[in-house]
Amino acid sequence: MARSKFQVIYEDLAKKIQDGSIKTNELLPSENELADKYETSRETIRKALKQLSEHGFIQKMQGKGSVVLDVSKINFPISGLVSFRELAEKMGKKSKTVVVTLEQKTMTSELQEQFQLKDPHEAWEVKRVREIEKERIILDKDFLLSSVVPGLTTEICERSIYAYIENVLGLAISFAKKEITVEIPTEEDRDLLDLEGYDSIVVVKSHVYLDDTTLFQYTESRHRPDKFRFVDFARR
Incomplete structure (x- = not known):
C-alpha cells in the first residue's frame, strides 16, 4: 500500500x-x-x-x-494508562520486548499485601525487558491475578497484555495508583539492562484496577534515568 x-x-x-x-x-x-x-x-x-x-x-x-523537541528522552505519562507497545508506536521508535519470566504461582505474603488480600491467590509473574533502538532500558516486573487474567502466553506478553485483557477477555482497565521513586539498581537491574554506569534507576510502582474496582495488577517498572521523562498535565 x-x-x-x-x-x-x-x-x-x-x-x-x-x-x-x-x-x-x-x-x-x-x-x-x-x-x-x-x-x-x-x-x-x-x-x-x-x-x-x-x-x-x-x-x-x-x-x-x-x-x-528533545527526542533523546521518551515522554512517559504519569497519569495515563498506556502500554509500552502503544507508547513506542506513538514515538516512532524501534522497540522490542523480551520475556524473561512467565510463571504462575501462589503469592508470597509480600505480594499478597500489595494486592490487599487476606488469603494467598494464584498470580502470574511476568518479567519483561524493553528495548528501544536496541538498548535495554526498561525492566517491567508485572504480577497479575490468574483468576482475572487467565491464559497468558509468551506471545501475549511480547505483544501487549493490556490488548489481550481488553480485546480478548473483554475487560475494561480503568485506573491506577502510582508511586515514583529513585533507587539504587539491583543486581538484576544491572544484569538485564544496559545501565552504562548509571548508579540510580527510576522505579514506577503501580496498582492497576478494572472499572469494577478490582485490583488485578501490581507492577514495578524500572527505567534507566537518562532515557525517560515522566510527564503530566496539570491545570489550576
Whole structure:
C-alpha cells in the first residue's frame, strides 16, 4: 500500500530530528518553505506537522513556528494508562520486548499485601525487558491475578497484555495508583539492562484496577534515568 505524501514528509523530518540533522530547540522552516522544498501543498505540510506534534517531535508555538523537541528522552505519562507497545508506536521508535519470566504461582505474603488480600491467590509473574533502538532500558516486573487474567502466553506478553485483557477477555482497565521513586539498581537491574554506569534507576510502582474496582495488577517498572521523562498535565 502506497504511503501518502504527508506520511513520507513526516518520516523524513522525524528521521532528521532523530539523527540530529535538525537540532533540538531549532525552528523548522515555515509551512511555505517546507511546501516548496517537498513540492507539495501547505495542507499536506500541515498534516505532516500535526503528526510530528502528536508524536512528540515538535511543539507548535503561536507566532514563532514549530520548535524541535528533545527526542533523546521518551515522554512517559504519569497519569495515563498506556502500554509500552502503544507508547513506542506513538514515538516512532524501534522497540522490542523480551520475556524473561512467565510463571504462575501462589503469592508470597509480600505480594499478597500489595494486592490487599487476606488469603494467598494464584498470580502470574511476568518479567519483561524493553528495548528501544536496541538498548535495554526498561525492566517491567508485572504480577497479575490468574483468576482475572487467565491464559497468558509468551506471545501475549511480547505483544501487549493490556490488548489481550481488553480485546480478548473483554475487560475494561480503568485506573491506577502510582508511586515514583529513585533507587539504587539491583543486581538484576544491572544484569538485564544496559545501565552504562548509571548508579540510580527510576522505579514506577503501580496498582492497576478494572472499572469494577478490582485490583488485578501490581507492577514495578524500572527505567534507566537518562532515557525517560515522566510527564503530566496539570491545570489550576
